[in-house]
Amino acid sequence: MKIDEIIPERSTVIDIDGSGPLPPFSITCRYGAKSEILNVTEIGHYHELESYVSSGYQLPNSIYSQTINYRVPLPEIFAVIDRSYVCKQYIEYTCYNSRLLNYPNTPYGWWIGRTNQTMDYWGGSEIGTGKCSCGLDMTCANPKLFCNCDSQFKTELKDAGYLTRKEYLPVLRVEFGDTGPPGSPQYGRYQVGRLQCEGDLLYDNTVTFRKADAIITVPAFEAKVAGDIRFQFKTGFDSARFGSAIILQNIGYDDGDLIEVNI
Numbered sequence: 001m002k003i004d005e006i007i008p009e010r011s012t013v014i015d016i017d018g019s020g021p022l023p024p025f026s027i028t029c030r031y032g033a034k035s036e037i038l039n040v041t042e043i044g045h046y047h048e049l050e051s052y053v054s055s056g057y058q059l060p061n062s063i064y065s066q067t068i069n070y071r072v073p074l075p076e077i078f079a080v081i082d083r084s085y086v087c088k089q090y091i092e093y094t095c096y097n098s099r100l101l102n103y104p105n106t107p108y109g110w111w112i113g114r115t116n117q118t119m120d121y122w123g124g125s126e127i128g129t130g131k132c133s134c135g136l137d138m139t140c141a142n143p144k145l146f147c148n149c150d151s152q153f154k155t156e157l158k159d160a161g162y163l164t165r166k167e168y169l170p171v172l173r174v175e176f177g178d179t180g181p182p183g184s185p186q187y188g189r190y191q192v193g194r195l196q197c198e199g200d201l202l203y204d205n206t207v208t209f210r211k212a213d214a215i216i217t218v219p220a221f222e223a224k225v226a227g228d229i230r231f232q233f234k235t236g237f238d239s240a241r242f243g244s245a246i247i248l249q250n251i252g253y254d255d256g257d258l259i260e261v262n263i
Contacts, residue, residue, distance in 0.1 A: 009042075016079045025072045027080075028194075041084070043077055043170075043195045045070040053098070053188035059108060059177035067173050068192055077195065078114060081166050085199025089169055091123040092160030094189040095149035099178040100159055103130030103146050108178035109188075113168040122147065124161020127168070132159040149188075170195045 009030040016022055028042040046069045057064040070077060081087050093100055093109060100109040101122060107130075110118045124133025135146030142151035147159045163169060171192050180186040 014041075016076060016083065022076050022079060025076050027072065039198065041080060041197045043070060043072050043080065043197075045170075045192070045194070047192060048194065050094075050189050050191040053176050053179055053190065055179045055184040055186055056182040057177050057179045058181060059106075063175050063177040064179070064188075065173060065175045066190075068171055070170065070195075074114075077170055080197055081114075081169055081195075083201050084166065084197035085201060086164070087166035087169050087195060087197040088162040088164045089171055089195050090160070090162050090191075090193030091171060091174075092158060092191050093122070093149060093176070094156060094158045096156050096188070097152050097154050097180075097186045098149060098176070098188040099152060100147045100149040100176075101130055101132060102150050102178075103135075109149075109176040110174075111163075111171050111192075112173040112175070113163075113171055115168055116172075117168070119168065122159050122161065123163050127165055133161040134159065154185075166197075 009028055011026060011028050013024045013026050015024040028044070030040040030042055047066065051066065053064045056062065091111060098108070101107045101120065103120070107118075107120065110120065111122075112118060119127065120130050121127050122132040125131045125136055129135070130146060132140070132147035132149075134140040134148055140146060140151065141148045141153055141157055145151055148157040149159050151157065163171065174190055174192065176188050176190070178186070179188055
């Protein structure tokens with residue numbers, strides 16, 4: 001890595017509960033540009049690519065069902081969500097004459113989260129509405145309906161957006177049941193994105209270094225007789241590449257006093 005180079009993202013291991021019962025696990029940390037205050041924890045799963053729902057799944061006789069299996073155990077995921085300020089997850093359904101929420105009638109598609117409830121809204125909308133994002137601003141393909149896919153037009157349409165109510169995340173299963181009998185031209189495609197969380201409710205004064213030569217300047221430490229400075233940190237520091245690093249240095253008045261701590 002070059003000095004002053006911004007790291008866009010990196011895989012790392014975190015221990016969400018310290019000395020608690022949950023083991024450390026791998027996640028992806030994604031950082032924003034220099035002008036952004038954005039540090040996102042991403043947790044992936046094994047079904048991130050767009051998947052196809054063929055004809056032959058028609059309620060009430062049959063339904064397409066896919067469990068979303070994550071790369072991190074669920075107890076650890078729940079701990080990350082509970083400790084984060086906000087979380088979101090992208091979800092989309094592309095359809096050809098295949099209905100989705102079908103509000104206010106019986107739905108043909110839904111997702112299920114950590115509460116094991118059949119959720120009656122789609123990405124970009126809000127719980128309890130029975131709508132997709134286009135239904136909130138009345139921009140659906142059929143303005144009388146609340147999802148593009150509910151129009152049953154014989155052309156490809158899409159309903160997509162972010163699910164943002166973290167108490168129901170992550171998406172654990174998706175189900176669809178309106179692709180007609182076998183051999184029908186009806187079909188659907190869906191995609192569930194990675195879980196993305198921001199912020200830390202436990203430590204709201206943390207600092208993330210995104211450059212090898214980053215520094216923090218702090219106010220003068222005034223202790224008449226004695227005082228303590230405490231650091232709690234995790235580092236991916238590679239001593240073989242960089243030799244050593246200063247984590248504390250006094251560069252105050254030129255009076256001969258010097259404090260410097262190296263790792």
